[in-house]
Amino acid sequence: MENKTAGSGCGGWLRLAGALATVVMVLVVSAGLALASDGGGHGGGGMPQLNPATMPTQLFWLIACFGTLYFLLFATALPRVEEVLNARDSRISFDISKADELRNDSNLALAAVERVLDQARSEAHDVLAKTAHEGHAAMQARMVRFELEISRKAKEAEKRINATKAAALSQLELTATDLAAEVTRRLAGIELDSATVTGAVKTAMRERN
């Protein structure tokens, strides 16, 4: 009856629960009836818990057992547990502080390494810059030397060329003089003196140049 008033969504579950509860109730009631008809054959009649005759023994053994257990735990077992737990706690906190210490140390060492590395890096940079500078200067100096040498050699060569040219020209003059004298002798049959020929050739060559 209550199922109908419940939401339709969970109606199925409610119906199932209701059916289960009904089955359980039927079982309980029938079992109860069966037990009632069994008729307290053990003659207890009512709850054994309410029988005052059994109370002294229960109280006596309860006090004895509970007291013994309390004393045993209080005096021996629990201090041992506490001791172990405390030892573990202090060990853990000691380990944690040790780990912190070690971490600090390693951080310091790391910083030192970093510092040394930085220093080495800047030194290397300096050396590199210095070397580059020195190399540049040396190169520059060598270039100047080379240029001087080259210009000297060029001058020498020029001088040599000029000398050779002059020699060649004078040789050419002589040859031309001889040739001119020979040509005039053979073609015109005139024997000219060498001074005249030389002067003529010189004049001609000057005109040509």
Add this chain to the structure above:
Amino acid sequence: MDPLHQFHIKPIISLVIGKYDLSFSNSALSMILVVTLIYALMAYGMRNRSMVPGRLQSAAEIFYEFLAGMVRENAGHDAKPFVPFVFTLFMFILFGNLIGMVPWAFTFTSHIIVTFALAIFVFLMVTLVALVKHGFKFFTFFMPHGVPIWLAPILIPIEFISYLSRPISLSVRLFANMMAGHTMLKVFAGFTIMLGSSLGAMGYAAGMLPVLINFALIGFEILVACIQAYVFSLLTCLYIRDALELH
């Protein structure tokens, strides 16, 4: 077939002192078994005092840390001296409840006299602690701060009665839970037997249904066994806090 039959106290070794029957009974046997088991767990488990605990030592430490934490959180830091008592109380009730789940074993926590004795001890201890610690000021506990004075005639009796009913609620809760659970299991189990004995094979086949229900109920009862031990010790912690702090 009487489902209450399981709660009968049966003497094993008769012992009568004066007019009192202090016989060693099935209940006492269960109690001694429980004490032995707890002490074995705590003493044998911790025998190596290992920095890295084994299985048994872990169990012992977990129980201890659980209860020390419960006392610290619910009764305050001043309640540290009560840790052994709450520990003993919890373990005694928990093992008593759980050992009762073993077939043919006796559940001593299903007797009101046992749970009431434990509860009244807690009640007296807590009241004594409050009286020793706060003296006459203890009685302000029944008249909270900031309440108009004309409410006092109503409030003080209410607070007083609620204070006095603490041991009753504490003990009845545990006893009723244990008794009801075990009775229910017995009723369902008995139903299977009756079906079988009256209907034969057919009856036993139909009797599988109560067995299935018992199957679920036993899981539930194990849960209840743990929860009731927890509730009992938790309330003890709260009462200790009240005694130490008076609100």
